[in-house]
Amino acid sequence: MNTKTPLAPKNTIEFRGVSFHINDILTRAIVCGISLEIPQGKTLVLLGRSGSGKTTLLKLMNGMLLPTKGEIFVQDRSTAAWDPIRLRRGIGYVIQDAGLFPHFTVAENVGLVPSLERWEASRTAARVDEMLQLVGLDPREFSHRRPRELSGGQRQRVGVARALAADPPILLMDEPFGALDPVTRAELQREFSALARRLGKTIVFVTHDLREALLLASRIVLLEAGRIVASATPQEFLRLDHTEVRAFTSSLAITPGAPA
């Protein structure tokens, strides 16, 4: 699909001693001392309560925020050195409310990055159909609808299709299924889990739902007040002895160690 150079850079993300502060009345650290490596093709889940700094980490990865200390390397280049527009065009982004453009049709939403990248119209159209099928929406039925004519679950599917349209090697997802009803959420989680395995993209997924983290993650990183307090595979995670981990496992209402 996309033309790769012979020596394509590794699609990894690496945090080296990253802190991010904001200055309001006092200087406050939103995230602090983060060192983290996200290997190519893996799904890293950032787990934490609201305000633990998950979304900030995500925005540091696509240059929407720049670190006040340390560096983040995306494909072996610091986000401060990247042209932010180029960096973001190579990173898919899905957020909770999907953030679809209400004045665009589904096809225009999905085809946005390809059109920004000046793909030919026929190539974009073919890609849009392919992406809609990939997320389980019939292009003939949905292409010409507008976002307000979709259910919450359908909107979220379009959001995923849009993020994947230009075939970015990296995908960032900020609680993408957080606003859905439990049944639809479980459905999308299952489908996305299969999709993620098939696509082999480097994925960073933010959630506060441990069940979701266990289902999707290659590795779970637990954040508390802007710091990493645990980093483990899903199997290991449930056996960790840490108060914040236990706070999350007890929220599952299953006995720790039991299959999720």
Next chain:
Amino acid sequence: MSPPMTTWSFFADHRAEILSAMLDHLMLVVVAMIIAILIGVPLGMFIVQRPALRTLALGIASIFQTIPSLALFGFLIPIPFIGGIGKRTAIVALVFYALLPILRNTYVGLTGIDPAVLESAEAMGMTRAQILFRVRLPLALAVILAGIRTATIITIGVATIAAAIGAGGLGTFIFRGVALVSDALILAGAIPAALLALLADFLLGLLERRLKVF
């Protein structure tokens, strides 16, 4: 003869005059509105990016709106270049009046967009210009148009006062009518002005609904 009959016959006798005053009036409004839109919309776009200027620009525009219209026309007369007697001064005053609703609605429309939409636009690698022209402006269009609609109706009304400084238009009949204590003359100015305002409101309202497709 009863007053309505007097009015009716006056209308019938002065058809051509009323029509030409109406066209004069419309010309004042259209020219003033075009200038106000050309200033107000870009200025609104500009202050969205510059929070420091926002209060200043909206404040100044609000102050103009509080000056009684007759006084504003009077104030402008001695000012060089834009002042004096006639249409030019009237248009300048009308622009000042029309500016606030256009400026305010442009600003409100551009800033009142769902933050999730703007966040994804930025995250997908749209440039600031692309976000402005492909996301913010199309989404703000209906709100901006509502401001233009309000401004047009205000301008049609205020333009009747422009006759006081010799700018012509439907106000000419009204001022003459007040001086001569003639209801027929006053109505010859007021009724066409009201009809113009209703028509403008209706047509711009139609357009506004057409733009709200989402």
